[in-house]
Structure formats: structure tokens, C-alpha cells
Amino acid sequence: MVADNLKKYGPTILRFGIAITLLWFGFSQIKNPNMWVGLIPKFVQVLGSPVMIIYLNGTFEVLLATLLCLGLFTRIASALLVLHLFSIVTFSLGYGAVAVRDFGLMISSLAIFFNGADDFSIDYIISEKKRKGNKRGG
Amino acid sequence: MKKVVAVILLSVIVIALVAAVVFLYNPPKPNFQPNLNGNISAGGNYSGSGSYNQSYRPRYSGGSYGG
Numbered sequence: 001m002v003a004d005n006l007k008k009y010g011p012t013i014l015r016f017g018i019a020i021t022l023l024w025f026g027f028s029q030i031k032n033p034n035m036w037v038g039l040i041p042k043f044v045q046v047l048g049s050p051v052m053i054i055y056l057n058g059t060f061e062v063l064l065a066t067l068l069c070l071g072l073f074t075r076i077a078s079a080l081l082v083l084h085l086f087s088i089v090t091f092s093l094g095y096g097a098v099a100v101r102d103f104g105l106m107i108s109s110l111a112i113f114f115n116g117a118d119d120f121s122i123d124y125i126i127s128e129k130k131r132k133g134n135k136r137g138g
Numbered sequence: 139m140k141k142v143v144a145v146i147l148l149s150v151i152v153i154a155l156v157a158a159v160v161f162l163y164n165p166p167k168p169n170f171q172p173n174l175n176g177n178i179s180a181g182g183n184y185s186g187s188g189s190y191n192q193s194y195r196p197r198y199s200g201g202s203y204g205g
Contacts, residue, residue: 019152020156023153023156023160024159027157027161028160031160031161066149069149070145070146070149122145122146125141125142126142
């Protein structure tokens with residue numbers, strides 16, 4: 001069945017979709033941090049300059065997105081992303097359309113976490129290599 | 139090894155494409171400040187360019203204010 005053949009691509013497409021979205025937000029924050037300053041909750045602003053916080057947040061998001069693209073440390077990256085989005089939805093946005101969208105992104109990230117390494121991730125390729133090596137050795 | 143190189147190449151292409159889109163084109167402004175009314179004002183009054191249009195500058199007429 002063609003549909004069954006397509007199944008293995010699902011988790012990869014989800015991983016790349018979330019990574020691309022995250023890259024867009026990360027690069028946008030690095031490009032124009034002033035545009036995002038208004039979204040920082042007041043209790044976070046005591047940590048330092050709002051612009052610096054946006055730069056750090058943008059860099060963090062680009063880093064997570066890069067790991068997701070590569071499929072490297074997929075579970076750790078997606079778990080960090082879930083926590084990150086949870087904090088944004090809970091403490092930064094308040095109830096509204098944007099928060100609901102970010103909630104969707106958080107659940108999608110949770111799906112990546114539950115799925116773990118997919119067939120086209122570096123994690124999977126490395127684990128397959130190890131498994132084959134152990135088979136030959138044992 | 140080939141698979142790893144392919145995944146890295148694909149990732150580099152994806153990251154470069156998104157970076158190009160963000161840095162070369164001005165994205166729509168996320169003017170979605172949280173507010174208590176539950177309304178989202180997408181777009182808003184943000185001018186984007188950062189330039190100041192002199193024609194809108196209020197000018198002092200030179201006359202008396204008649205206070």
C-alpha cells in the first residue's frame with residue numbers, strides 16, 4: 001500500500017516543520033530584537049536588558065531548531081522545546097489566538113519527543129550503525 | 139556515512155533558506171501584544187522602515203497661542 005509507505009515520512013515532516021517554524025522565530029528575534037521586547041514578562045526583565053534576553057532566546061531557538069533539523073539529540077531538543085513553549089504560553093502570552101497556536105506547536109513538539117529518533121535522523125543512523133556493529137561483534 | 143552527510147546537507151539548506159527569507163525580506167510585524175480584551179491586532183500601526191516622515195511633523199506656526 002502506498003499509504004503505508006508514506007507513514008515513515010510523517011515524523012520527519014513534523015520534525016522539519018517545527019524546526020522551520022522555530023528557525024523563523026529565532027532568526028527574526030536576532031534580526032530585530034526590539035520588535036519582540038514587548039512579549040517579555042516583567043519578572044524576566046529583572047534578569048537583564050530585554051534586548052539581550054531576546055538575543056539569547058533567539059539564539060536558543062535557532063540552536064534547538066538546528067538540532068531538530070539534524071535529528072541530533074532529538075528527544076532532549078524536543079523536551080527543551082516543550083518546556084520553552086510551555087513557559088511562553090503560560091507566562092508570556094496570556095489567553096489569545098497566538099497562545100493557542102503556540103499550544104499547538106508545544107503539542108507537536110511533545111509528539112516529536114514521544115516519537116524520538118525517526119528514520120531520517122542522525123540519532124537513528126548512529127544507533128543503527130551501533131546495532132549492526134554489535135551484531136557483527138556478538 | 140552517506141546518510142549522515144545527506145542529513146547534514148539537507149539541514150544546512152533548510153537553515154540557509156529560512157535565514158535568507160528572514161534576513162532578506164521584511165516579515166510581517168508580530169504586533170501581537172497580550173491584552174486583556176482578548177483582541178489580537180495583527181499588523182497595527184508599525185511603519186516598519188523606521189524612517190520619520192517630516193511632512194507629518196507638527197510645525198510651529200509662529201503666531202500667538204492666545205492663552
